[in-house]
Amino acid sequence: MKSRDYIIVSHVYALFPLQPCFSSFSVSPQVIMSRKVVRSSKFRHVFGQALKADQCYDDIRISQMTWDSNFCSVNPKFVAMIVDASGGGAFIVLPLSKTGRIDMSLPTVCGHTGPVLDIEFCPHNDNIIASGSEDCSVMIWEIPDGGLISPLKDPVVKLDGHSKRVGILSWHPTAHNVLMSAGCDNVVILWNVVHGEAVVRIDSVHTDLIYSACWNRNGSQILTSCKDKKLRVLDPRKGSVICEKDKPHEGSRPVRAVFVSDGKILTTGFSRMSERQVALWDPKNFGEPLTLQELDTSSGVLLPFFDPDTGIVYLCGKGDSSIRYFEVTDEAPYVHYLSMYSSKESQKGMGYMPKRGLEVNKCEIARFYKLHERKCEPIVMTVPRKSDLFQEDLYPDTIGPEPSVEADDWFSGKNGEPILISLKDGFVATTKNKEFKVIRKTFHLGTAMVTTAAMRPKIPSAIHTICTPDEPILKEE
Template identity: 60%
Template sequence: MSRSIVRQSKFRHVFGQGVKAEQGYDDIRVSKVTWDSSFCAVNPKFLAVIVESSGGGSFLVLPLSKAGRVDKNYPLVIGHSGPVLDIDWCPHNDNILVWQIPDQSLSRPLTEPIVVLEGHSKRVGSDNLIIIWNVGTGEPLVSMDDHPDLIYNVSWNWNGSLFCTTCKDRRLRVCDPRKREVVAERLSPHDGVRPMRAIFTKDGNIFTTGFTRMSQRELGLWDPTNFEEPIALLELDTSNGVLLPYYDPDANMVYLCGKGDSSIRYFEITEEPPYVHYLNTFSSKEPQRGMGIMPKRGVDVSKCEIARLFKLHDKKCEPITMTVPRKSDLFQDDLYPDTAGPEPALEPEEWMEGRDEDPILVSMRQGYVPPKSRELKVAKKNVLESRPSTRRSMSTCDGNSLTSQGLERLMEELQNLKSTVLSQERRICDLENKLSQLNHVSGESEEPREARLGGIGYPHVVAYKAKTFAL
């Protein structure tokens, strides 16, 4: 008789479990916007959820410790003039969305972001443009317009040197942002016309979800250096919900959550055939509206928890723990290799110069305690610094050798600058008045064209190894 060989894996028996009712978050009016994004973002300090609101877009930010029923008058972040389509936390600062969130609960509605990033010609997600921003200065670092249609998602590789995208034109692209070019692409990694998703794995391959020509949901694993044939391609089921992948680089596991599904399937990616191994399915009675996943540094190592997902229902958020059953109370080294910490490996200037660095890792042996709030200082560059000048700048002059002629030149330059500023102020006032008159006549409000950090439009991504964000 032949004996079946059972694949050895420490994650083979991972099981999911919903928390007790009092540990969830109730009475949350989850957004009903029809957009294929998560609607939820979580880190070791906060849970953020896009919610229903009138007169603009809003999202709710709760300290993780504030479980239970959410007061209907709980303050929201309300600085958006249009619907919020997606949110994400900065990986280097647990208080930044990049709205600055205080450690304690909000005491009043938050209306002012630390910085507004303006650069898209239409609503973010509608002009097929990818912009990478330096949020410390509010400046765009890189702009790419290689996509002819709606961009579904963007995902960075492990060291922030490349990102991959999926697009409505059915192409999977690998982009080098510093060269501002597409370095590899694959037409129709999935034959269906429904939306795709793609994420980089830690070893540099690309994991995708999509649909077959017969509308079956499908997953794939690809080598971006050879897009001819997939490493693995697996049909799953027939359903309309787009499969959103959540990746754990430490365990090399992927959790698949479909909007409208009542289940979460999880897989392990290995170097042995069939490369993508099905592990198990967590099922519950209610369908999910969205999902968020806790960074590894936020899980409970004392309970052998390797992942925590936050499932959005219509009016609540339910944490789900993924645990490896172990009897020992000792720290499990094999489950918790050093994981990506909050410190950035590079500054934006270093990244732009072409440097690549892997994430700075931290040990999980003692668990992770989030640091106190670190304020993000935004130092916008003075637009007048880029103004061409035919005169020598005062900063290049030696103060000790300032002659009467030099003083006259300085006074003349200051007068010119003052005139320029006043002229621009008058022009801005004139334009605002004209816009106000036009809006009054038409009875309509202007289409929002800004992307306010935190509730940013889609697609968006955090540049994981540089203090940059792409919106």
Template identity: 65%
Template sequence: MSFRKVVRQSKFRHVFGQPVKNDQCYEDIRVSRVTWDSTFCAVNPKFLAVIVESSGGGAFLVLPLGKTGRVDKASPTVCGHTGPVLDIDWCPHNDEVIASGSEDCTVMVWQIPENGLASPLTEPVVVLEGHTKRVGIVTWHPTARNVLLSAGCDNVVLIWNVGTAEELYRLDTQHPDLIYNVCWNRNGSLFCSACKDKSVRIIDPRRGTLVAEREKAHEGARPMRAIFLADGKVFTTGFSRMSERQLALWDPGNLEEPMALQELDSSNGALLPFYDPDSSVVYVCGKGDSSIRYFEITDEPPYIHFLNTFTSKEPQRGMGSMPKRGLEVSKCEIARFYKLHERKCEPIVMTVPRKSDLFQDDLYPDTAGPEAALEAEEWVSGRDADPILISLREAYVPSKQRDLKVSRRNVLSDSRPTATPARPGAPTPAATTAMTTASGSLAGAGEARKLEEVMQELRALRALVKEQGERIGRLEEQLGRLENGDA
């Protein structure tokens, strides 16, 4: 009796990757040659940031997304670090704020002018000093405003309140060796880390406790990565003892055995995973590879389902991934990567081809928006909150309207007077003045009342927009049925 193999149904089986035309690339960028396994690239709906080679210190380039083509050698950079920049990360709650970690042992937070840099930016809004060795990892809290995590080659993880420049938590006993990467879970109550001692750890930063640990998650000696998925599982990339590259999926409740383990190939570049919580697709990019493989993670065995590989000619030096709210939904774009070559940055668009011009609800569930769900103080006090979601149906409206509510929010807009830092991490005098001004501006009960009124109005408007969006959706469906002769 013969069994026919059943092909698994998935709307992402036909994800189609395509590089953009040459004139849509960013040419003549001297990408950093630092031997550090960071992505070297960070992107959001307004700006592209790339760590570049620079004489006399560390620098990164920030370009408005639309400024494609050849990048002038004299283009201004963000250049306040005295050593090479190793990692950069855009703030998820303000598209004009970016953090950087450097070999000079500091973390700096920068406010980028609304229209991009007109001259070199040398004054950070805040300097965070607490590491004794180079800082290779910076990553913002996903839901609490102004909370930033940094990890250094001193094997220490620090968590900062950027609004007050104070060190909130110092985790200096959990990692006995170099930390390869750190990733927050969806609500920012925990983070996972991959370490040179081959262990993957899940840590509660506020209690400073180790929640779970898996030794030898991958047995090879080369760098690993660990990321949290939306359902709390952990996805890792690493190497086997025979130097085969591997992917694994773990249940934090039982780290004895991986739920799934797949061997990929025997290349030696570290695998950088990029995860889309809306579609449960993980895109895996190897440093030095010329391909992006993508996998769908599901609840049924074998859990990790290979979808396809996008391949191009040139190897990648680094990679950036656009947040969902920066994609073109009218073109059924479900991901966009910014691939770094030796001398350029090439956007790669991932689409699910559809015949209909209507908004594709199944491809675009509500996604994390730019509004913070918590203030730093609320998170410190023990509260957790999931990301505030937005509908991408509104993306048909010009993006300017979506950005308005965040574009004027300063990194330091803060309703309390600035606290004097209790530990190292004092800001520059200019930053202190800016912080005090920003902090004082919301003081007083009258102001708080006004703010509450504005928030109520905003909530009412949001509800109205959602209602209208649903109505438009229904009308579009009716129109589609009429056009197809169904009604």
């Protein structure tokens, strides 16, 4: 090629760099350097896809409450959804295989006297689920393996300790039978569910409504966001503040926060001009965010779901129809946009399947359960791969269902790291769910029985449940 032809071609390529007809020509170094370098990632082509209609759950009256919780919880056995109910609060629990049209007469879990605001399955026993309600109580339920055959009205345990509605629940990730609840009384309570009592009551830290509360990976810290515009990292057993950040987002709308890799914190919120934002923070230096990105001007709260195995965070906008996903790395700008799943129907809530419930032979790295007005639609996130072999780089050992520490030991100060399992052959439960027993020491006091935690250290903040003589008391161990 003559030099004059080379100059003409390189100029044309500079004007139209993406035209394939010039791709076979040599390009000058200056043109190459001017092109944007694309960051390599095995998750760049992750795509979301809704399952077919016959794999959805149809004709469900999803709750009309405006509370900003997920309204859905899911595990490898069941999917649970908060539904509208007359005369109180209720939610339904379906075996995963029970797809299609759901009969209106399907039995519900209906023991609350006010609307249910949040539900969450126990990570260590797939048959146990907790619910929080406007009636100020937390209830623990045991679901039979085949699902409900009659309405479930009597919880295994009722936890009374909040003075206003309870809108946030979160099970401890590694300690057996430890549950965190947060209510509109601005109080966080840590429950020993087995004893049916509150062991830690954090009631002097938050000065306003708590927007979100979650654990870190081993449950040694709690992260909360609050209407007082503060982000707080707490010592859960002492109830003290380790560090805090004022105004992680300038806007007045709700902020959500989750721990991500290496102890960093990802937040979603709003700018002063009501633009939705995502930011990443290092709690060791809370001064400025590692990155802060503006997304759009939608008004729905962004619910974050973080997958520590892949480093991907999924942002699901409540009230809109999209799921954005980003890869969180230790290289600037730290939060890298991957793609977005969009559909026509807006989402009223979202359930997130634990990694052990995914189909690894299909390269599925995440599965969501999207709530519509009248149905629940599973959405799978897949990495396109040609090979049918197990993809070890996509599935490192992940958190399994076995707890690593018991509740009493954890409250005494012992931490436990997550017990990991391999997904190479798909997850198969090697041990049966531990029997859920409530340990109660009882003595008679007049016509009532008072449940107490005898033989245990007296904790000033403990709340004791009063039971009537008709209420069944499980045998003590």
